[in-house]
Amino acid sequence: MEPAxxxxxxxxxxxDDAAAFGAIYDRHCDSIYRYLARRLDSRELTEDLMSTxxxxxxxxxxxxxxxxxxxxxxxxxxxxxxxxxNARTAVRARRxxxxxxxEPPQADHANSVAEALDxxxxxxxxxxxxxxxxxxxxxxxxxxxxxxxDHASAALSLGVPVGTVKSRLSRARARLQNSFDEGIxxxx
Numbered sequence: 741m742e743p744a745x746x747x748x749x750x751x752x753x754x755x756d757d758a759a760a761f762g763a764i765y766d767r768h769c770d771s772i773y774r775y776l777a778r779r780l781d782s783r784e785l786t787e788d789l790m791s792t793x794x795x796x797x798x799x800x801x802x803x804x805x806x807x808x809x810x811x812x813x814x815x816x817x818x819x820x821x822x823x824x825x826n827a828r829t830a831v832r833a834r835r836x837x838x839x840x841x842x843e844p845p846q847a848d849h850a851n852s853v854a855e856a857l858d859x860x861x862x863x864x865x866x867x868x869x870x871x872x873x874x875x876x877x878x879x880x881x882x883x884x885x886x887x888x889x890d891h892a893s894a895a896l897s898l899g900v901p902v903g904t905v906k907s908r909l910s911r912a913r914a915r916l917q918n919s920f921d922e923g924i925x926x927x928x
Contacts, residue, residue, distance in 0.1 A: 869920035877912035
């Protein structure tokens with residue numbers, strides 16, 4: 741029987757046990773990857789940011805508080821902050837590039853073509869509806885519905901009370917349904 745996340749994490753924090761951290765990585769890397777991939781248009785960037793998340797988790801391991809015994813909500817929090825830092829960096833880079841050159845950068849369509857081939861029609865519609873939602877709605881849907889976290893774990897990851905997660909989730913579900921219905925109505 742494999743040790744629980746809590747036992748592995750104690751070994752990581754108290755003994756700097758890289759093997760235990762590797763086991764944590766193996767258990768949760770797919771969840772973190774999916775969380776990042778739904779928000780990014782590039783597989784390469786998703787993989788880079790996933791590496792950054794786990795590097796930051798290792799670096800900050802002593803400061804982690806695992807109230808529910810699992811590092812997953814904490815890892816989602818790191819992933820969320822990593823996405824924000826990446827977005828700010830991208831904005832700064834675009835602004836700097838705009839000041840340096842008169843020609844706008846050309847978009848690389850190879851990734852979007854490859855992703856379009858990988859997705860089913862319904863998955864594209866749901867993702868499009870998801871992306872039209874506000875950021876706070878995206879976060880709560882991602883954590884509770886797609887990643888399967890309970891309300892308490894999602895609240896820990898988002899840094900808000902449990903009641904806030906419940907009310908946001910209720911409103912976000914309704915907004916996602918409305919956004920999905922609007923997207924279908926606009927299709928030819």
